[in-house]
Amino acid sequence: MSNSIIDFNEVSFRFPEDLTPIFTGVSFSIDAGERIVLFGPSGCGKSTLLHLMNRLYPSNCDGILDGSITLFHKDAVSFKPGEINQKIATVFQDPESQFCMPTVEQEMAFTLENFGHISRLEMESRITNTLSTLGLTHLRKATIQTLSGGMKQRVATACALLMEPEVLLLDEPLAHLDPLTARQYVEWLNELQVSKSMTIVVVEHRLDLWGTFFTRAIHVSGSFLTEDNPVSSAVAFPKRSSSMEEEVIFEAHQISISINNQRLLQNISMQLHRGEIAVLAGPNGCGKSTFLKTICGIYNKSEGSINCVGHLPGYVPQSPEHLFVTQRVSDEIRFSNHSSNEQISDIMERLLLDEIQDAHPFSVSHGQKRRVVIGAMLADQRPVLLLDEPTSGQDESALLELFYLLDLQAKEGISILIVTHDMSFAKAIADTIYLMKDGELTGRFDTYHFWNQTALLSDHQLVAPVGDYSYAY
């Protein structure tokens, strides 16, 4: 008998609302103890594959499944609801929405209660043991909502491991973590896999943060090729020539802000030139978003001054749909009524919004939503664009699209300030890097002299881009 525990044989899957299957004729098998990554761009069906492995699909979406899936040498259909989840546990990508109880202990107890046959004493000892092997004992009574994203992901993993599963599935577990936290999580997972010798299957669209973690990659898009010992490579961005001009179009001088008697920002000064692309980076909660919201006028500054040519800067939130206030894309661009008709049609054309001008802004893709927001900001005659975490959770093609989009805007004379944790993106696009920590700017660097300062980077919860990591010295 073979060692394989998950077997897909000629599997096709189609969602009931779609006309064409999301994939057809997929065959692969996974052996016990392997570390697999299901690799591919967003929307290629890799999460669907994962949901077929833990039996959330097809029953939860009425999907149409052809072919056979064998789990632990048994036909997947023959498992009772909830039965397979004792052997195959899952951790999802969003740390905010995978918990239902207030404290870590109660959350873990929820998992154990689900299986119905475990006595209270046994629950007690399992929770204690799991927490101590994972080094999380101090969090036992902690309220989940107060934990950081990285810790939430560890708690979610702890909940998954309580059942002592043979397979651990992870659905883009790093998507919402900053790079250093993500790297720490991967190291933690590595030790865990070595000590427990589980099978790990991860859905991921970027490998650069995983290092040499995986033993095998399955490329989900197209051919389902497998590749042994995949090496992580950073996204290959094209080379960009700076479009920065002499003229300063935005200047913030000694900005401080206090909200509810709490000093959030301290004496921040910054200049942006026409056509400049700057990146603002720093640990979570250091005040980056607060700064963006202050200079575009959402928050009132307590001290300091802002000089800006024309209107205040425009702001693109991490979820672009937060800015939408109308029912049509073209109304969205026209909303503020600051531009003439010619200017608006020019913006629509430049941002490729013509084809979706009658669509509802909520129904277009994420990249299109961002273009709509940028269009709306340009139509407001805002000379500076502020982007809050536009790279988080984006796959390679989305990052490239963003790269070209921003590069084009900069060439048109717009200044851009981006808050991001993604240093390979920052390296590719930025003219200038600003670092921030605890509400203060800790430095301004131009991109040539920045990337080899590993200590400075990790001091700000950042990780140098993979490609340069080796030859930076």
Place this chain on the structure above:
Amino acid sequence: MPIKMWLHDMNPSMKFIVVIVSMLTLAWFFNPWTPFLFFIGIILFQAVFSQLNWRLWGLLMIPIAFTAIGYLWTTIVFAADTSGEILFSWNGWTVTDQQWETSLSLAFRVFAFSAMSFMFALTTDPVKFVMSLMQQLRLSPKLAYGVMVGYQFLPVVKEEFTQIRHSHRLRGIGAEKQKWKRIVGIKRLVIPLLSSAVRRAERAAFAMEARGFTGEKREVFYEPISLNIRDGLLSVLLLILLIGCCLAGWRLS
């Protein structure tokens, strides 16, 4: 356990049932004395068996007092039943003793009902309440954990609400001078909030199911909510208070 913690520690389902029974019973009494005495009784009961934050309680009672006075006033002025002896008349308005009694009864009823609700709300942990409903009153786990997830989402939704308001402020919405325009603008906030709530709910449902949640009745609880003699004692005391008030009201009027 200190006596001041008894109400906080009482089994939430038991407390809930007693509160419902008291409310339904009080609804049948139209004299002013029963709700008045019960109101006083509940306050004393809380003073003995709970660590109440009286400042908060007082603040919560302010709108209740206004409502009660409103009831009193409107029932006196617009009473349908104008029989009985005339107590006093002024400028063509007459107030009979019947009218006066019904009005007072209604006003005190507002006080009694609110005092009872606050007693429940201020001494009960919502998580324990849902868990107890599931354990003692056989509420379906699907519903119980559904409520729990919703409860966990509250702070997240609040945060998102703030984010959306901030973004809208940038587009000149929410800063309008006229109040009515701001109220109309709320509609714009609801759509993005709902759309993300639906997505989040689906993710939470998947996460729960992936951890073996099927919605079946559960056998073993890690934190069983107990039902003990003290719960019985408190319930009996409350019921004695209720019956006492009913009898007293019936005798006094």
